[in-house]
Amino acid sequence: MQNRFDRKIIIGLILATTLPFLLLFINLSEVLPITNSGDFWAKFVFITANVSGLIGTILLVWSFLLGIRSLVLLITPDLIWVLKVHKWIGKYGLLLVFVHPILEMIYYLEGIDWLFVPNLSTETQVYITVGRFAFILFLVIYLTSAVLRSRLKYRPWLYIHYLSYPMLFLTFLHANSIGTYLNKYLGLKTLWFALLFLFQILVIYRIVEWAGWLKPKYKVISKSKPTENIVILVFQPAGRSIKAIPGQFIFMQIKHFGESHPFSVMEFDENTGQITIGIKTTGIFTKKMEYLDIGSRVMFSGPFGIFTREAHNDKPKVLIAGGIGITPFVDVINKFCNDQTILLYSNKLSSQILFHDKFKTLMGLNYTAFVTQEEGVNKSNIVYHRIDKDILLRLIGGQKLANNYQYFLCGSPDFITSMVDILKSNKVNTSQIYTEKFSY
Template sequence: MRQRLAPGELLALALILLPLAVALPRLWLGYGPGWGGALTLLGRLSGMLGLAMMLVTAALSVRLPALDAWFGGLPRLWRLHRRLGFGAFMLILLHVLLLAFAALPQSLAMAVTLLFPPPADWLTWTGWLALLLLVVFLAPTFQFFGPIHYQNWKRLHLLSVPTLALALLHTLPPLASPWPWWLLATLAALALLWRKGLSPWLARRPYRITEVRSLAPDVVELVLRPERRPLRHRAGQFVYLSPLDKGLAAGRGEEHPYTLSSAPGAPELTLGIKALGDASRALQSVALGSRVLLEGPYGAFFEQADPGRKQLWLGGGIGITPFVAAARELDAGPGKEEEVVLCYLANRPERAYYLEELADIAARHSSLRLAPHYVSERGPLALDFLEQQCPDFRERELLICGPPPMIHHLLRLLAGAGVPRAHIHTEAFDFL
């Protein structure tokens, strides 16, 4: 079953279609008969739709806390952002090809001149320059040249500003009703101004590292004390952390997303961090007392589930952290009425980072039942384990967080068991 469109996704779709809806009555006029006229019309439509998608994609980069809930959480918003960016890229390429093919019935020379006119035709050349910049900053996103380097990717994305300006310059002069484009351009400009210029100064909150707890040779939990007004969060949310420790081998001043493992309302925040890259590896030895900046919180992991149904939690790797936050909230509060089963998926017992603490919480609260599963002993999770530990799992809301391969395995397993896709909610930080 497909997920329903979130309100934010519906709004993004409406904004994309707005310029076409305004321009469509006039677009039908002035095109000759036959394939040439039809291809010219389709070429202009694809170019306009591609530009509208680019502008909405830029507007979606605003990353305001709480706004991501309109889109079903920040991971889902980022997926929409990437899909719209790729769709815009393909539509703009199609725009060029359709206009070229539209001129071919007249002559090959006419098609070449249309694409590569004399230098005086500056509108066409601004379009080519915009397309060149689009290729430069989008190619790493879609891994055309190998894995993404996070900071290089962020720097290249600054090219989106001149790209959009040149694309608008290429598009606006021939238009009779440019106001929808100015609306989208204003939204995109405000989003980029906030994200690149203002948010580093206005949205980030300073914290101090008071403790670094070693959970495994490559996993730590940072304990953070606020220097000013503390950040308020819900279980299942995450923040972007920028460490300022001058002694870090990598990642100083860079922002990366990490899930909060602390209970909501706790006096100090905690973050579980596994060494998955240069920045997270450097944080394993971050200096006590050093400052970090936090931006957020983001995410709506537990809010996706139907509150009227029992839940089954499936967490693996560092993806156990949202469930740790929820278990700590249970331990600090009045307790849940409905039973929750937590399947802790780990390669082997020593990789179950929070197992002892979770077992203690489960011992104190009958509403939480813990079921560890070790791949080294039982192989990948199978239906017989779920049937044994949670016989009614098909009727529950299932929340899954962990590495992408684990999530893909579980989605196939649960689909084969007849679990409705609408009852399954996932979170994986395989986005930037």
């Protein structure tokens, strides 16, 4: 319920800071630098160009703000939802940014080359050219993020995404100097200066954050390697600490000005503040976890996420994990498991199953491990098969009981998609299904 309110605040703020610009349409004739006041369409194009530029810039600022995790955390821990809004604005809201230069081009009866070819002949042209550079950067960011994202690797995409910083700065500079409305209305000009100031402060804040100086520090106090490619690390706060509820995740940074990566808090000890994390060490960053020794220091930020919040009670629940997707469920099981808690845990190989004995002891026959790429004889807690529609129904006690449970799914995007399909084919209401993908 709380997060619905958080969401309303964010949506409300976005609307409250963009919609008022539509009022600029009221005063059509006053702002126009032309005399042919009878030409409604010319006016309309001109004003739409300007208003779309203003709203587009505010949406760019929102995109920027929603990308700052620590700032978002002041309003909501629901980072996954915020990132969805960030993506939505990026994909659809920012179409307005295209409208601005295209309508300007139409208004001034220019050709398409006008959008891109620099012209430094007058001061006004210099500032229009600043806008051209901002537009070219915007095109690159838009194409790589909204159109080609799934075809690009994560890091090239991320580095291109950082171009949004110079792009936003150039956008402010462009509008500040030649924006028709900004030069007409003092209030608007003041707002623009305030936004530019805020932007500069936040860029400095981002750099300080990237340095890791503001983040809580932790040190490794225990390390184990239960299976190949999995490492379990226990961290002790070395100063300020983070309090996580089951299912939440933190971002970990291992060096100043280094990358930050999300990991679910597998266990949180309220007395000591210790945080346990289980990591599959198969990528560029996660492989480095293998080399963290006892005493190594890292920086955390968070806690983020609201996944499993609806499981923090004694109601019937089914937890479905794929591979390392077991991590957010460990503390849910530690703290909220009862005889109506069912765990289905799928791995390719039996050697990859984590905490098998612990789950057997705690959950008995309510726990089943699935092994999908190995032959074997089924036992009470191990099935050598994929999770499928029939097996799921059998484990929850039949179709009639399907909607008695809440379902929590965690793993790779493909795993989640196939599990959601299975649940839907068992006529489970989508409102009963909660998911966390280990990717975004």
